[in-house]
Amino acid sequence: MIDGIVPLTREKKQLFYQHDLGINPRMTKREKGGKKEMDKWLELERQLRHEGTLLPERTRAEILRSAFAAGRLAVEERDNYIVAIAAIWPSPHPAWWEVGTIWVHPNFRRRGLANAVFSDALSKLHCLPGDGAFLITYKPHVADMVLAAGWTEVFWDISKVPEEAIQHRRYRHTAGAANVKERRLFCYPLRAERGHSTEPRPSIGEQQIGVE
Numbered sequence: 094m095i096d097g098i099v100p101l102t103r104e105k106k107q108l109f110y111q112h113d114l115g116i117n118p119r120m121t122k123r124e125k126g127g128k129k130e131m132d133k134w135l136e137l138e139r140q141l142r143h144e145g146t147l148l149p150e151r152t153r154a155e156i157l158r159s160a161f162a163a164g165r166l167a168v169e170e171r172d173n174y175i176v177a178i179a180a181i182w183p184s185p186h187p188a189w190w191e192v193g194t195i196w197v198h199p200n201f202r203r204r205g206l207a208n209a210v211f212s213d214a215l216s217k218l219h220c221l222p223g224d225g226a227f228l229i230t231y232k233p234h235v236a237d238m239v240l241a242a243g244w245t246e247v248f249w250d251i252s253k254v255p256e257e258a259i260q261h262r263r264y265r266h267t268a269g270a271a272n273v274k275e276r277r278l279f280c281y282p283l284r285a286e287r288g289h290s291t292e293p294r295p296s297i298g299e300q301q302i303g304v305e
């Protein structure tokens with residue numbers, strides 16, 4: 094034993110480890126499981142923020158987690174890490190959704206994961222009420238991907254996507270930064286070809302409206 098250093102008891106050692114891991118020793122097993130689960134979302138938030146190109150309000154762990162719980166977030170996991178996502182967000186129009194926040198962890202790109210989460214998001218979209226969805230992107234490969242999945246480019250035509258759904262985004266399209274002009278608008282009708290129903294969607298919990 095080294096002078097002046099009191100060896101830790103087994104219990105104290107455990108407390109140290111738990112402290113290092115950010116686990117409160119007084120937590121129940123269930124709470125610890127919940128924390129591990131939340132850590133996964135917090136790590137995702139950290140990665141998305143680091144990416145820097147996605148809307149900050151759509152990168153928050155709780156928002157993404159609740160979108161997942163509501164069946165509006167497609168996720169791919171590897172080793173308990175979320176490595177790819179594609180989300181469905183409510184728009185200001187009650188019957189139109191926005192598909193966005195398509196992201197793949199840099200170490201997992203060019204392996205088809207964007208395609209995988211995007212197809213999964215489309216299946217989820219078909220389970221939701223509403224008339225259609227739109228997607229805005231300036232990335233040519235995202236545009237190619239959505240066209241291949243049967244989406245239509247609508248060149249900011251509001252007879253195809255209701256003005257209300259894209260108004261905020263449209264404003265950014267015309268008045269925003271340089272790359273915003275390159276943004277392309279795609280739509281995917283769900284029920285009627287041009288149905289701009291005003292039937293409200295059932296409440297889906299948190300309403301996250303934003304621009305990307």
Ligand SMILES: CC(C)(COP(=O)(O)OP(=O)(O)OC[C@H]1O[C@@H](n2cnc3c(N)ncnc32)[C@H](O)[C@@H]1OP(=O)(O)O)[C@@H](O)C(=O)NCCC(=O)NCCS
Pocket residue numbers: 144146194195196197198201202203204205206207208209229230231232234235238
């Ligand atoms: C865009 C992004 C999601 C693509 O992820 P990915 O896993 O590399 O994509 P996939 O491997 O599924 O490829 C999808 C298609 O795009 C092509 N592609 C992917 N990255 C590409 C690139 N950098 N340049 C050209 N084509 C590319 C693939 O070849 C594939 O085409 P295919 O289906 O004909 O084979 C990813 O680069 C990313 O997360 N970027 C940062 C976030 C972002 O900008 N998201 C888009 C917001 S609209």
